[in-house]
Amino acid sequence: MSNEIRPFTLEIPQSELDYLHDRLAxxxxxxxxxxxxxxxxxxxxxxxxxxxxxxxxxxxxAREAELNALPQFTTEIDGQHIHFLHVRSPRPDAQPLLITHGFPSSIAEFLRLIPLLTEPADGPAFHVVAPSLPGYALSTPLAGTGWTMARTARAWIELMARLGYDRYGVHGGDVGGGVSGLVAALDGAHVTGVHVVTDPLTAANVATFLPGLADGLDPDDPVDKVILDRMDAFRRDGSGYLAIQNSRPQTIGYGLVDSPVLQLAWIAEKFESWTDLPIDRDQLLTTVSLHWFTGSGASAAHTLYEQSHSAEWGAPPAVPQGFAVFGADETVRRVVPAPADAHWSEFERGLHFPAMEDPENLAGDLRAFFGPLR
Structure with missing residues (x-):
C-alpha cells in the first residue's frame, strides 16, 4: 500500500457521454x-x-469543470482507492473539518456548502476535507468486502493523519453521520467535536433498525405515537430500497450499472421523498452522473449490505457533540441519543439533504458549534 496522495482531475471520455445519451434515447x-x-x-x-x-x-x-475547480486528490487506504476534496481556506485561523456524505449521494452534495465554510463573510472558517465514501462514485472500484462504517471511519482517521491535521472536527448526515460519530469515538484524542444533521423522518427510520433508539416509546403518548407510526410506515412502504440492498446487492446492482434510467430513478426518488426545499436538478444530476459513469450503484449497495450485517455500530463519542435538525418537530429528541450538554439547533424547513436544501443555515450552525472548540 502506498501512502502517496495524488492530485486528481475528473475527465469523462466523450464516448461515455455519447453512450449515456444513446441509452437514454x-x-x-x-x-x-x-x-x-x-x-x-x-x-x-x-x-x-x-x-x-x-x-x-x-x-x-460544466458540472465536471465545477468539480475540477476544487482541489481533488486520491490515495490508497487499507487497500481501497479513496477520492477526496481538500479545499483549504485562505484564512490563517481556519479549522480543519472532515465532512462525509450519505446515501444515495456524493461529494457533489457539498458544492454550495464548501465556499460558505472556506470563505465565510464572518465567523470561523474551515479547511474542508470531503471524501467520497468507499464504493461511491469516485472512490471505486470497491476493493473487497467488509467496508462498514467503522472501517470507513478508520480510513478517514488515517486520511486526516496523512494530511497532517492533528486536531479536526467531523460532520455528516445519514451514513456520513454514522461514520462521523465513529471517527469521533475512535479518534477522540484528535477530534475537537462531532456535528450531525438529521430530520424527523430520518430519525424515525433509523430507529427501526438501530438497537435501543425506540426503547420505551409509549403508543399512548401523542408524540411517541407519531414516531411509532412513522416507523411502521417506513417498514411497510419506505424500506424496500434498503431491504433489497441489505440482502441482494449484487442482483439490484446489475440493473443500476446497466440502466441509466434505473440509476436515475433510484436516486431521484429519494431526493424527492427526502427533501422539503427545492434542490437544483443540475446538482441532482451531477450525483446521478457520477454514480452512472463510475458504475457505483452496485458497490454502494454492497456497503449498505456490509453495515446491515455488522455488529460494530460504535460507542458514544466522548468529544463535544452537536446536532442540527431540519424540518424539526417535537419527535426528534425522543429518539436521537444526544447528551444533555449537546449543541442542539432546529430549523423549520429542509430534511435529509441540508447541504443542498439549506446550505446557509447548515454553514451557520457548523460555525456556531465549532467556533468555541478551536
Whole structure:
C-alpha cells in the first residue's frame, strides 16, 4: 500500500457521454398504472422529463469543470482507492473539518456548502476535507468486502493523519453521520467535536433498525405515537430500497450499472421523498452522473449490505457533540441519543439533504458549534 496522495482531475471520455445519451434515447418505459402516483415509486411522467433533460439539457462538462475547480486528490487506504476534496481556506485561523456524505449521494452534495465554510463573510472558517465514501462514485472500484462504517471511519482517521491535521472536527448526515460519530469515538484524542444533521423522518427510520433508539416509546403518548407510526410506515412502504440492498446487492446492482434510467430513478426518488426545499436538478444530476459513469450503484449497495450485517455500530463519542435538525418537530429528541450538554439547533424547513436544501443555515450552525472548540 502506498501512502502517496495524488492530485486528481475528473475527465469523462466523450464516448461515455455519447453512450449515456444513446441509452437514454432508446430507453424502455414502464407504463404508469391509472390512478397511481409517488406512493408506488417515481411516476413515469416525472422520470421521463428528468431523463430527457439529462439527455438534452444537462451540461455535464460544466458540472465536471465545477468539480475540477476544487482541489481533488486520491490515495490508497487499507487497500481501497479513496477520492477526496481538500479545499483549504485562505484564512490563517481556519479549522480543519472532515465532512462525509450519505446515501444515495456524493461529494457533489457539498458544492454550495464548501465556499460558505472556506470563505465565510464572518465567523470561523474551515479547511474542508470531503471524501467520497468507499464504493461511491469516485472512490471505486470497491476493493473487497467488509467496508462498514467503522472501517470507513478508520480510513478517514488515517486520511486526516496523512494530511497532517492533528486536531479536526467531523460532520455528516445519514451514513456520513454514522461514520462521523465513529471517527469521533475512535479518534477522540484528535477530534475537537462531532456535528450531525438529521430530520424527523430520518430519525424515525433509523430507529427501526438501530438497537435501543425506540426503547420505551409509549403508543399512548401523542408524540411517541407519531414516531411509532412513522416507523411502521417506513417498514411497510419506505424500506424496500434498503431491504433489497441489505440482502441482494449484487442482483439490484446489475440493473443500476446497466440502466441509466434505473440509476436515475433510484436516486431521484429519494431526493424527492427526502427533501422539503427545492434542490437544483443540475446538482441532482451531477450525483446521478457520477454514480452512472463510475458504475457505483452496485458497490454502494454492497456497503449498505456490509453495515446491515455488522455488529460494530460504535460507542458514544466522548468529544463535544452537536446536532442540527431540519424540518424539526417535537419527535426528534425522543429518539436521537444526544447528551444533555449537546449543541442542539432546529430549523423549520429542509430534511435529509441540508447541504443542498439549506446550505446557509447548515454553514451557520457548523460555525456556531465549532467556533468555541478551536
Amino acid at each position: 432508446r430507453a424502455r418505459w414502464a407504463a404508469q398504472l391509472p390512478g397511481t402516483g409517488w406512493e408506488r415509486g417515481i411516476p413515469e411522467a416525472n422520470l421521463r422529463e428528468l431523463a430527457e433533460y439529462w439527455r438534452t439539457g444537462f451540461d455535464w462538462r
